[in-house]
Amino acid sequence: MKRNLIIVTLAVFVCSTIFLLSSCAKKQVVTEEKEIKAAPKEVAKVEKERLAAKEEEIERAERVKIERLEELESAKKREADAKKAWQERRSAKFEAESVYFDFDKSFIRTEYRPGLKKKAEFLKDNLNIHIRIEGNCDERGTNEYNLALGERRADSAKKFLVSLGSSPDRIEAISYGEERPLALGHNEGSWGQNRRDDFVIIKK
Numbered sequence: 312m313k314r315n316l317i318i319v320t321l322a323v324f325v326c327s328t329i330f331l332l333s334s335c336a337k338k339q340v341v342t343e344e345k346e347i348k349a350a351p352k353e354v355a356k357v358e359k360e361r362l363a364a365k366e367e368e369i370e371r372a373e374r375v376k377i378e379r380l381e382e383l384e385s386a387k388k389r390e391a392d393a394k395k396a397w398q399e400r401r402s403a404k405f406e407a408e409s410v411y412f413d414f415d416k417s418f419i420r421t422e423y424r425p426g427l428k429k430k431a432e433f434l435k436d437n438l439n440i441h442i443r444i445e446g447n448c449d450e451r452g453t454n455e456y457n458l459a460l461g462e463r464r465a466d467s468a469k470k471f472l473v474s475l476g477s478s479p480d481r482i483e484a485i486s487y488g489e490e491r492p493l494a495l496g497h498n499e500g501s502w503g504q505n506r507r508d509d510f511v512i513i514k515k
Contacts, residue, residue, distance in 0.1 A: 406511060408426050431472050431476060441481045442481065442510055443510075443511045444485070444511075445487055447486075447487050448505065449492070450489050461486030462485070465508055489505070
């Protein structure tokens, strides 16, 4: 009887052990299957996040690049506008500054030579520009005489510019004689303003 009880007990123990082991093994297999199934999803999620971060970084770099290019273009435009305005001021000054002469004279007075040197520098900096020098006289003297005197005055300024390196092909010299007075009075104050060379930019 005792022997049968021991055998039955051993049999129950063995069966229980086998059942438990098989149950644990089944759980382990299920868990491993879940982990195997879950692993690709996690990898895909991580990869997706990595790609999204990379794309965002590329987009940010592109935005920075575009902003820098826009800043560069804006700076170039400001520089070009400033250069254009500066050039326009130089052109206006070139035309505004006349050279004045003594009565019945055509030589360049000392005080006007620095101004002519600046005009020569302007021509040197702007090789596409051509100019016209217009010789003028006051009302005294005949028309023929004043036309000849105005021509000598224009030629005098032209020769001075050429001596400083300006091309004679870019300088036209003409005379208006007494035809274009700046001041209409009949006194030395008006006559002094009319004895002059004017400078005009005729080609750019």
